[in-house]
Amino acid sequence: MPQSLEPRTMFDKVWDDHVVLAESADAPAILYVDLHLVHEVTSPQAFAELAARGRKAARPDRTFATIDHSTPTLPPDASGARPFVTEAAAAQVETLRRNCAEHGIRLADWDSADRGVVHVMAPELGLTHPGAMVVCGDSHTATHGAFGALAFGIGTSEVAHVLATQCLLQRKPKRLRVTIDGALRDGVAAKDLTLAVIAALGFGGGSGYVIEYAGEAVRALDMEQRMTLCNMSVEAGARAGMVAPDEKTIAFLRGRSYVPAADVFEAAAARWLGYATDPGAMFDHEVRIDASVVAPMATYGTTPDAAAPIGAPTPAPQSEVARKALEYMGFAAGEATTAHAVDVVFVGSCTNGRISDLRDAAAVLRGRKVKSGVRMLVAPGSEAVKRQAEAEGLDRVFVDAGAEWRLPGCSMCIAMNGDMVAPGQLAVSTSNRNFEGRQGKGARTILASPATAAASAVAGVLTDPRAFTREREHA
Amino acid sequence: MPEPFTQLTSRTFVLTADNIDTDQIIPARFLTTTSRAGLGAHAFYDWRYDHAGAAITGAPLNSVDTATHRVLVAGANFGCGSSREHAPWALLDFGFRVVISSSFADIFHSNALKNGLLPVSVDLRTHGQLLAGPGMRVSIDLERAELRIEDAAPVRFPIEAFARRCLLEGVDTMDWLLARMPAIHAFERGAAS
Numbered sequence: 224m225p226q227s228l229e230p231r232t233m234f235d236k237v238w239d240d241h242v243v244l245a246e247s248a249d250a251p252a253i254l255y256v257d258l259h260l261v262h263e264v265t266s267p268q269a270f271a272e273l274a275a276r277g278r279k280a281a282r283p284d285r286t287f288a289t290i291d292h293s294t295p296t297l298p299p300d301a302s303g304a305r306p307f308v309t310e311a312a313a314a315q316v317e318t319l320r321r322n323c324a325e326h327g328i329r330l331a332d333w334d335s336a337d338r339g340v341v342h343v344m345a346p347e348l349g350l351t352h353p354g355a356m357v358v359c360g361d362s363h364t365a366t367h368g369a370f371g372a373l374a375f376g377i378g379t380s381e382v383a384h385v386l387a388t389q390c391l392l393q394r395k396p397k398r399l400r401v402t403i404d405g406a407l408r409d410g411v412a413a414k415d416l417t418l419a420v421i422a423a424l425g426f427g428g429g430s431g432y433v434i435e436y437a438g439e440a441v442r443a444l445d446m447e448q449r450m451t452l453c454n455m456s457v458e459a460g461a462r463a464g465m466v467a468p469d470e471k472t473i474a475f476l477r478g479r480s481y482v483p484a485a486d487v488f489e490a491a492a493a494r495w496l497g498y499a500t501d502p503g504a505m506f507d508h509e510v511r512i513d514a515s516v517v518a519p520m521a522t523y524g525t526t527p528d529a530a531a532p533i534g535a536p537t538p539a540p541q542s543e544v545a546r547k548a549l550e551y552m553g554f555a556a557g558e559a560t561t562a563h564a565v566d567v568v569f570v571g572s573c574t575n576g577r578i579s580d581l582r583d584a585a586a587v588l589r590g591r592k593v594k595s596g597v598r599m600l601v602a603p604g605s606e607a608v609k610r611q612a613e614a615e616g617l618d619r620v621f622v623d624a625g626a627e628w629r630l631p632g633c634s635m636c637i638a639m640n641g642d643m644v645a646p647g648q649l650a651v652s653t654s655n656r657n658f659e660g661r662q663g664k665g666a667r668t669i670l671a672s673p674a675t676a677a678a679s680a681v682a683g684v685l686t687d688p689r690a691f692t693r694e695r696e697h698a
Numbered sequence: 699m700p701e702p703f704t705q706l707t708s709r710t711f712v713l714t715a716d717n718i719d720t721d722q723i724i725p726a727r728f729l730t731t732t733s734r735a736g737l738g739a740h741a742f743y744d745w746r747y748d749h750a751g752a753a754i755t756g757a758p759l760n761s762v763d764t765a766t767h768r769v770l771v772a773g774a775n776f777g778c779g780s781s782r783e784h785a786p787w788a789l790l791d792f793g794f795r796v797v798i799s800s801s802f803a804d805i806f807h808s809n810a811l812k813n814g815l816l817p818v819s820v821d822l823r824t825h826g827q828l829l830a831g832p833g834m835r836v837s838i839d840l841e842r843a844e845l846r847i848e849d850a851a852p853v854r855f856p857i858e859a860f861a862r863r864c865l866l867e868g869v870d871t872m873d874w875l876l877a878r879m880p881a882i883h884a885f886e887r888g889a890a891s
Contacts, residue, residue, distance in 0.1 A: 243878070243885040255886075264730070265783070268733065314730075362805060378812065380871070383872060387872060394858065427717075427801060526717055526778075543715075544716045638727065639727050659722065659744070660725055
């Protein structure tokens, strides 16, 4: 890291470290990418562009691919055939396999113990390092900022740029610090805090910014919780969200497959801790949030910022768009959304498909049943999460309760693999987007935490999970 | 490489909603393609077709003639959501060449420029005027970075200098980056030492 007299933010330090050519009035900066993650949906056209130019991937050693978006979450049939939703989906996965083989890119394929949703898999393999520049053709790449990496989603043209040159053209975003003071109350999850932050910032409130999450409540989050928080930065319009690396970051990374070797790990760790924002560094904008007032949250509209404490009256719409959103959801202003029968519950995704999320959901479900008429689907975020969950018997908890235990993948979050919510059905989902039709045409999505999703599956209506955990404590 | 863009005069087609996200522009179930061609058929699919796949009668997107209406005017925060470049591909293939709004989501904005779909950001007053009057004749002059509505005085719009040059001169960003490989290799050597 170059020494500088001016105090710098973490974002500035990571940015400065990756500038190949500085930006000018005429051209954006050229930034060097340390880790390029690739999946089947946003890469085929980029590989085609390389092929058209007769080029190979510049740094396959800095590139890692997985299959997650279009992949079925049901097992293969007796003949070994995977139940792809369409031939096109199967062809897309096949195309990535071919492209990876041709360019020498590592792929977490069907037979790999590493396969998973890209933003779950990469951190658990130790691919994501503090101070690194990480990109992927996926807006939830912001997840990796939990490690103090500068990580954001890029388009397919940029995927081609990075494949061919390992670089990206970027104008420097502004800096926003979200300081979260206080402590989360018992029974309040990182997802609840995340929804509260997005509600406070507004749907486009982070546009043009990279967010640094700081403060006592952020320091108290574990790494999986920090990933949940950073993951949804894009839902406030910010390209990236970051948390300063600390001892929790180092402890999480130590011993993982792709971190520096044991003899040099401590030196790397010391360097990583140096990425934290210097005292006195300036931000373009500052927001403060009090964690101690956050309650379990759920969305009521069709944008992720339209969130309120579970059981609170739905706010009166302040715009035509908000009015239409309530109409789409079938909710009325002034009434709580907890009276509406839930049809589908989904636990999974790059937001909430990690082992701690499955433990949270299983803790509510243990010894209980999913209400008759409710379909509950659990898709672990990766093969590693699946193995761990099965070792702990969580799969049995889900299956015994009447939920479906699926293979890892994006599944019902993006609903492009056949896992869908039917038209008009109401879903409580631990995913990241409640846009109209996101989980299937006409699907109505409530975003919430894994514990809330599980409690809602049992009750058949949107439910504050504390009702269940308290009941158990007093039993 | 996108078609160069210099000037365009066309009528506007208006979608007033704010926060039109990429799942509206092209639903995720149509992303299982390995091509960038032909996505116009899926543009705003759920706004144009019912659950049975029949065209929705009266849906304005089903009657717009994009030969004469090449400019989409949309509500604030257009293109929010995912990073899918399929969104600008679908809009271009559908027939739009310009999108005017008061604000755009970052990744959509970047993706649009790389494909020759010009995102034009305007002030709230101009935005309100355009939203209120579908079918207005507008002229966009990228060289001057000006938007003219009917016969009114032109208003300037912001456009990042490099993207503007790429569009005007047909500069290919990949070629531009590849021409800088020596600097990239030097950076790699420096970082390794």
